[in-house]
Amino acid sequence: MASLIPFNKPFFAGKELHYIAQAVTLGNISGDGDFARRCVEIMQQRFHVHKILLTPSCTAALELSAMLLELQPGDEVIMPSYTFVSTANAFARMGAKPVFVDIRPDTLNMDERLVEDAITEKTRAIVPVHYAGVGCEMDLILTIADKYGLRVIEDAAQGVNAQYQNQYLGSLGDLGCYSFHETKNFICGEGGAICLNSEEFVDRAHVLRDKGTNRQAFFQGLVDKYTWCDIGSSFVLSELNCAFLYAQLEMFGEINQKRQQIYELYRQSLQPLEEAQLLRLPRIPEDCVSNHHMFYVLLPSRAVRDGLLSHLKQQQISAVFHYIPLHTSPVGQTWGYREGDLPVTEHCAACLLRLPFYYEISVEEQKRVIRDIEHYLTGSARHLEKSTLFETPAEDS
Secondary structure, three states: OOOOEOOOOOOOOOOHHHHHHHHHHHOOOOOOOHHHHHHHHHHHHHHOOOEEEEEOOHHHHHHHHHHHOOOOOOOEEEEEOOOOHHHHHHHHOOOOEEEEEOEOOOOOOEOHHHHHHHOOOOEEEEOOEOHHHOOOOHHHHHHHHHHHOOEEEEEOOOOOOOEEOOEEOOOOOOEEEEEOOOOOOOOOOOOEEEEEOOHHHHHHHHHHHEOOEOHHHHHOOOOOOOOEOOOOOEOOOOHHHHHHHHHHHOOHHHHHHHHHHHHHHHHHHHHHHHHOOOOEOOOOOOOEEOOOOOOEEEOOOHHHHHHHHHHHHHOOEOOEOOOOOHHHOHHHHHOOOOOOOOHHHHHHHHHEEEOOOOOOOOHHHHHHHHHHHHHHHOOHHHHOOHHHHHOOHHHHO
C-alpha cells in the first residue's frame, strides 16, 4: 500500500529548537520577551505596519480588534460567509451581527461590489478576508469605508507576506490580523498577531491585551505601579512560541521560494485538466502578489468533488474541502439566513477541494497527487458534468 500523503505537516525551517532552548536559558518563557521583540521588529519593517502585537492566535487578534472598536449589541459588521468561524465569532461575542455578503467567483474573496448595498445605519465595520493569500479589492473597500465612516479590519490569517498593489496584506485597513497556526506559511503551533495601522489604537491595545492592566506602561517606567484600568483579557503569545516563530521568520526567502515551487508544480501540471473543463484552478489578479498559502481546485459539482475526495482517500492522499458557509450554519440561521441566500458562496463551497500543501512535500508526492486527480477526472463518467462548473450564475454577476 502507498504511504500516506498528509494534508499538512508541521516543519522546521531553521533554528527553531535552538531558539526555544535559548528562550528557556534567558529565563522568560511567559511572553513579551526577547524573541517576541525580534519577531515584531522583522514584521514591522517588512510589512510596513505601524505597530504589531503578537497574540495567541488569529482568533485572539480578531477578538482584540472587536474590543478596540467598542462594538455594542445591535451593531453590524459586513463580512463574507465563506470564512472560518472566528471571523464572525469575534464580533458576535460583542453583540454585533455579522452581515454576510457573497463572494467573487474568481478569487473567492468578498465581492466588493456588494458591500455598499449591505450598509445600514447600524453598520460599524467591514471585514475583508483575504482567501488563500490573495488580496481582496481593497481600493474600493477602503473607499466605501471612508465614505460611510466605517472601520476596516483585515482578516489576513492566510495572507501573511502577500501583497495588494505593492502593499502588504494586514497593513491596509485600520487593523489587520495574522495567523501562525501550524497550517499557515509561517508557523509556531498556535499564534497570531494584530496589526495596528494607526497610533490611536496602540495604548489601549496594550492594555486590553494584558488583562486590562497598564502593565506595559509600568515596564516602560511610565507609571510607578500597574493596575486594572479596562476590561481586557490575556492575549500575549508565549515566548516559546515566539522563539519557534522567529526561526521561521528568519527563513522568509526560503519558505516563500519553496511554497511558490509547490504551487507552480500543481498549477502547471493541472492546467490541461482546466483546459478540458474538468476543473478550475485558482485565480490571482494582476494587482496581487500571492503568498501561495494553499492550492485548491474547483470541481464541476459537489458529486464530482466528493467522488474525487473519496478516490484520493482510497489512494492514501489527504485532500480536504474547506469552509461550510457560515450563513447556512445553525448560528447563521438564527440571524435569518437560509441556504440559497448566497449562491456563489454555496456553489464554490460545494465544489472546492484543497490539495496537500506543506513545506516538506516532495516533488514525487505532488506528482502522485496529480496522477490520481488525472486518473479520476479523465474517466468517462466525469465528462458528463464537466460544463456545469463554468455555468454558475456567478460568472454573469
